Amino acid sequence: MRKGTAMSAVGVAQGRRTGTGGGVLWAWAGAGTGLAGMVAVQASNNITAAYDEKTAGDAARVTEAFAQQTGPLLVLHVALMTATVLLPVFAVGLWRRLRSTLPQDSLLPAVAALGLVLTATATLLGSGLDTELYFALNGEKSMLAPELALIGAHWIGTIPWLWVGTGLSGVAVAAASLRHRAVPLWLGWASVVLGGLTLVAGISPLQYTAGFIGPVWVLVAGIGLAFSRPAVPAAPGR
Template structure:
């Protein structure tokens, strides 16, 4: 009985939520990977700076580049989607791997940091898009050399997916060494992630943009299906 003379009922204990983590984070990764694939393909469509017909001619490069604003918009939208969703996938992947690796293992953190690094690269790769999408609409107001630089920028920076390779190798270690997920995810990660990492380290670093998004897509789908079956 309290001081006011009224009885109070004891608080009912709150039952803990025993449901495991869902698979939304993994599907988020799959979407991030798919968006990355589309973004890289859109980047390939903007080849003004690499066209033999316009090589060395800044005005010609700017003129051709001005006709590529549609793929530029596609690249911007898809890579920005990938940029944001990679962060969610990184957080979910770290939590997922922690559940299947030793308590003080660095593997989950390394896997997450690799995806964060990739998110930064895709963000930087789209950093000039707004200026160019509007600026190329009126080339009389643009310095041709700026368009040349931007064309090279969009053909290189968005392709720096080496961080995804780091994440892929970390996932492979977690799966093949600690059995943190189905083994096929580990083998896919060692192949796609390892290749992405090697390409990213090599002077052919931009080729990591071909395999990095594919690994993110495969890993996202793989973890989503594996966790659904586990429930």
């Protein structure tokens, strides 16, 4: 009996050290982030006041058109803030998962986590004008300078799409998988494709295209990590 208790205690201790006892809620936070990001991008895509040929460049007309698109604006705000609060949870969980299996001097866990934190910063900033615009457009529009509405419409159409940080995370996860088998091999190759495309798109002049791909990688990674078992820790000096 004592021997079984001792072995159980050792197992718990090893689980804590390697991260195998940490649960998977953090991974589901990643999946939730991916869904929220996809909703946010589509909501932003439906706010066209600043880009419609009939209104573009005319602050007064943009304000009038924007006032008819406050529904997507509200959806955008909720989705962006959901992603903002879930991303750090996923980032820390991913760091712990990779840290428990990669060599101690590997930079990959930190790079993967910091890429997600960078994206969380973009989603937070992307929602910065949402509520002010929402209440002004649904209230007395005479209190809202048309120039602010014009800037806000462009802000909403650009900043929430800056998901390049997830591309950096995806490439780090790909390296952790293909070089060290720290996560399933299929997720490594998915990260090569989705993470690589997100990173290249974000660096290129077509940077907003990253908003289409980045949330998909986070969704796939979150689900994949939720259902996968942690890899065996790397031996010291490996």
